[in-house]
Amino acid sequence: MTQSIPTVTFSERLRLRRQETRIDFLMTVPRRHGPIARMSIWGGFFKAHLVTDPVLAHAVLVEQADAFTKGPALTYFMRPMLGNGLLSSEGEFHRKQRRMLAPSFMPKRLAEYATTIVARSDAARRCLRDGETVDVNNVMMRLTLEIVGETLFGAEVGAEAAEVHEALSDAMEQMSRTVRAVIPVPPTWPTPGNRRGMRAVARLDRVIYGLINERRRSGVERNDFLSMLLALRDEAGGSMPDKQVRDEAMTIFLAGHETTANALTWTFYLLAQHPAARERLERELDDHLNGRLPTMADLSKLPYTMMVFKEAMRLYPPAYVIxxxxxxxxxxxxxxxSKGNLAIINIIGMHRDPALFADPERFDPERFSPEAEKTMPKSAFLPFGAGPRVCIGNHFALMEAHLVLATIAQHLRFERAPSAPLVEVEPLVTLRPRGGMPMTVRRRTIEA
Ligand code: HEM
Structure with a gap:
């Protein structure tokens, strides 16, 4: 005998559909319906179960992972862009690709990218003038795009960076518009929106295939993901076809920048609102780094910086549902x-559930001190997912954010006027700040 599952009401479904009320709905659903609630989505096309409970989430993502595929947004609607890359591929093919790619994302390998991350962050903060107002979300998007661009393709992508940025934004915009629609139109239908999306993908393809051809032609081996993808061999000794290299590269490009940029943006926002936490973070950076650029070896000496970042991802998880x-x-x-139905893991609902995190709306980096982290309910904090499809870039993202924060926060603060209204979330594919994140730059250090 299975237990019955409560059903979300029609008016609640409207709250989920509307961007302005979606997050509030996701945060309050367990209080009204408990750990799992049933509803239909996308014009009744799919029946879905909204899961807001660590034990059930663990069962779906880990214990019974082989009984599930990814949801339709990834496997169908994003396929024209991502192809059969790691994020959207399934079954044995995914397992084989994941096995091949995993070593390239191991912490030891990632150390090679630390210099790029710090150099790019230092250059970005030097461009900011004391007193000017900037959109911190924009600054972070550009920075993480440059970082992923350079670690993926080496410096060659520099010349085409503006084109890539524009095409990637166009394609993402189109994809999230499709996924947001009441009844999504198949991505192959020649609607004006789909045609715009396909044009953006074609521009990206031109750049990516150009880089692949150039690298194959020159035979030069570099310290970047592209060289690694071209050098990979499967168990039978075969190399990846160009189309697969393109799909994996596009996936890393897309998965690897917007998530991290949004998490960093929310981190600076929270620091601006919590001066005591900001001062503690700055003290840690000043005491340990004394003005010099951080390296990978410094990170273990900067624990509070990481605690702040994790707490920001608890309150604003970039991937807010899976x-x-x-x-x-x-x-x-x-x-x-039942077969064919969806399980939607409500990550933000768990992160803000008072049953899992005391006073959940309060920003408190102490929740992530090494001692406190040990007592956190298992699977209650899932910014990177879990199980066989857990984010392969999680070590990269944590190292990147740690280094970006350490490089930038040493030298400047982003401030908001005390009277400025709270920034609302815009839940698209990831959790962005609605209307960007305008903040004023205050330099902490004076340099020549
Ligand atoms: C704060 C930053 C990031 C967050 C919050 C994040 C979150 C996630 C989540 C939740 C998933 C699992 C989705 C699911 O189970 O359906 C995922 C998968 C993935 N992420 Fe990340 N990610 C971040 C950064 C990165 C970076 C920097 C990269 C690459 C350099 C990356 C590459 C990927 C890839 C390739 C997958 C698919 C893995 C697979 O299915 O085998 N991510 N990410």
Whole structure:
């Protein structure tokens, strides 16, 4: 006998559909319906179960992972852009690709990228003038795009950076418009929006295939993901076809910048609102680095900086929901999810659930002190997902954010006027600040 599952009401479904009320709905649903609630989405096309509970989330993402595929947004609507890359591929093919790519994302390998991250962050903060108002989200998007561009393709992408940035934004905009629609139009239909999206993908393809051809032709081996992708061999000794190299590169490009940029933006926002935490972070950086650029070896000496970043990801998880689709009837902890139905893991709902985090709306980096982290309920904090599809870039993202914060916050602050209204979230594919994040630059250090 399986337990019955409460159903979300029609008016609640409208709250989920509307961007302005979506996050509030996701944060309050467990109080009204408990750990799992049923609803239909996308004009009734899919039946979905909204899961706001660490034990159930663990069952879907880890224990019974083989009973699920990714949700339709990734496997279908984003496919024209991502192809069969790691984020959207499935089954044995995904397992094989993941095995091949995993060593390149190991912490030891990532150390090679630390210099690029610090150099780019230092250059970005030097461009900011004391007293000017900037959109911190824009600054972070450009910075993380430059970082992923250079670590993926080496310096060659520099010349085409503006074109890539524009095409990537166009393609992302189109994708998130499709996924947001009441009844999404298949990506292959020649609507004006789809045609715009396809044009953007074609521009990106031109740049990426150009870089692949150039690298193959020159035979030069570099310290970047592209050289690594071209050198990879499967168990039978075969190399990846160009189309697969393109799909993996496009996936890393896309998955690897907007998430990190948004998490960093929310971190600076929270620091501006919590001067005591900001001063503690600055003290840690000043005491340990004394004005010099950080390296990978410094990170273990800067624990508070990482605690701040994790707490920002708890309050504003960039991937605020994760979707799966049942391949067969699955029973999780006595609840039935029927074949074809979706399980939507409500990451932000768990991160802000008072049953899991005391006073959950309060910004408190101490929750991530090494001692406190040990007592956190298992699977309650899931910014990177879990199980076989856990973010492969999680070590990269944490190292990148740690180094970006250490480089920038040593020299400047981003401030907001005390009277400025709170910034609202805009839940698109990731959790962005609505209307950007205008903040005033205050230099902490005077340099020649
Ligand atoms: C703060 C930054 C980041 C966050 C919050 C984040 C979050 C996530 C999440 C939640 C997933 C799992 C999605 C699911 O289970 O459906 C994921 C997958 C993935 N992420 Fe990240 N990510 C971040 C940064 C990065 C970076 C820097 C890279 C690459 C350099 C990256 C590459 C990927 C890839 C390739 C996958 C697919 C893995 C697979 O399915 O095997 N991510 N990410």
């Amino acid at each position: 979707a799966r689709r049942a391949l067969r009837d699955v029973e999780i902890e006595g609840r039935l999810i």
